[in-house]
Amino acid sequence: MYRLSAKQAFPISRKTAWDFLSNPANLSKITPSEMGFEILSGDDRPMFPGQIIQYKVRPFPGFTTRWVTEITHVKDEAYFVDEQRFGPYxxxxxxxxxxxxxGGIEMEDIIDYKLPLGFLGRLAQPLVVKKQLVSIFRYREEQLTSRFGSLPGIEKQFKIEYI
Known part of the structure; x- marks a missing residue:
């Protein structure tokens, strides 16, 4: 298993951050276009536990797949958890x-993930998956900073580790 953790801070209120981050429709605004990300269903109401969201995503050129997640936990303006029910992991x-x-908020993401295909998945982690996740989260960081600004004095953090 692997863990991706990322932190960044913005000079905005929790409500402003929550309103943007908890709206599934905004995910496409912070996902690189080359991912071919498209929400197919589940973004038509405010986030709630049990919500199923279906996406189409292109993890690498020439391969498109469906990804189904469930929102399992929600505490307004504090946190939410999504878990894959069907997809590439x-x-x-x-x-x-x-x-x-x-001066604002700190957004923290913690993702625990495991790759399929045993040895082949472990081989793909440093060669493909890690690079792609780093690229996605760097893009997300740029888009959110462009939208909300940055909070000086709080260091951004990003790492992927084997757990």
Whole structure:
């Protein structure tokens, strides 16, 4: 299993952050276009536990797949959790936290994931998957900073580790 963790801070309120981050329709705004990301269903109402969201995604050129996630936990303006029910990973458990800090909020993502295909999946992690996730989250960081600005004095963090 692997863990991706990322933190960045913005000079905005928890409500502003929550309104943007908890709206599934906004995910396409912070996902690189080369991912071919498209929400197929489930983004038609505010986030709630049990919500099923279906996407189409192109993890690499020439391969498009469906990805189905369930929102399993929600605490307004604080956190939500999405878990893959069907898709490219053996396990995908993504926690999104919005923490209040001086001058704004800190957004924290913690993703625990496992790749399919045993040895081949472990081989693909450093060659393909890790690079792609880094690229996606760097893009997300750029898009959110462009939209909300950055909060000086709070260091951005990003890492992927084997757990």
């Amino acid at each position: 053996s396990l995908w458990h993504h926690k999104h936290f919005i923490n209040k800090v001086e």
